[in-house]
Structures are given as C-alpha cells and as structure tokens.
Amino acid sequence: MFELDQVPVPDLGNPNFAPFWEGTRAGELRIQKCSRCDAHRWPPRITCRNCGSTDVEWTRVEPRGTLYTFTIVGRPTAKGYPAVPYTVGFVTLDQAPRVRIVGNVVDIDPSAVTIGMALKGRFVPAGPDGEMTLIHWSPAEAGA
Numbered sequence: 001m002f003e004l005d006q007v008p009v010p011d012l013g014n015p016n017f018a019p020f021w022e023g024t025r026a027g028e029l030r031i032q033k034c035s036r037c038d039a040h041r042w043p044p045r046i047t048c049r050n051c052g053s054t055d056v057e058w059t060r061v062e063p064r065g066t067l068y069t070f071t072i073v074g075r076p077t078a079k080g081y082p083a084v085p086y087t088v089g090f091v092t093l094d095q096a097p098r099v100r101i102v103g104n105v106v107d108i109d110p111s112a113v114t115i116g117m118a119l120k121g122r123f124v125p126a127g128p129d130g131e132m133t134l135i136h137w138s139p140a141e142a143g144a
Contacts, residue, residue: 002104004126004134007080012132016044019058024133027123029063031099032056040096061099063121063135065091068100072110080126085110091119091137107138 012021023030032041034048035055047054070089073081087105103121105113118140126134 007126009127033059042099061095065093068092
C-alpha cells in the first residue's frame, strides 16, 4: 500500500526531534517527560505546559494506545502514499494519556476503523535509503 522508500525524510538531526527518531530506529517510542512534574509531552517543546519547567528528559513509552480521532484519505496527498484510501489517526498513549501521536492506521480496512479502538505501534523503515523509521498503528489483539 505504501511506497515507504518514496516518503520524504525530515531533518533527522534536528535537536528537537532527534531523540524521537533515534528511538523509532531502535524500535522504541520515545517522548519528552518533564523532570520536575513528570508530565509527558508531545510534540517536543522547550517548556512544560503543566509547570513551566525547562527540565526535560526523553523517556520510552509502550507504543500502545486508543484511537482518539482519524481521517480517511481519499486521494493522494504526499509522495510515498499513493494508494488510497488510507487512514491517518491520532492515538492517545496508554502510558501518557495527555499525549497523542499521529500515524497511519494499518492492517484494517478504513471502513472498519472506529474511535476508541485499541491500537499497538509497529516500526517501519522509510525514506529512499531506509534512513528513518515511522510508527504505524495496528489494531491491538484482544488480551494482548
């Protein structure tokens, strides 16, 4: 469905996002966590919305969550995503309920996708040389 070798590659060395990209390459989902109040945050930012602290660490979280909202893309809009329809969703993370991560919802027909469904992340290489790793979301198996 996806031509992942055609997906444009962002600046993987951008200091605001480099720990995220390093994590996905290692098969881990890493997000920021405030060192002062322990609030998780995404996207990365300089200050914590909860307490205003600039003390931050990157932490590993399980790539599991619940579909918060989604859209079904009906016509090609970006290189590497020519086959339509496909689903893009915002996933609320189980370990960080104030954090939502965007990604493609795969392994399910778009017409069967529902808000509130349990999802698990999987990591897929992308870019012309496989130099980045994206997170895709699949339906979580019952009890898994």
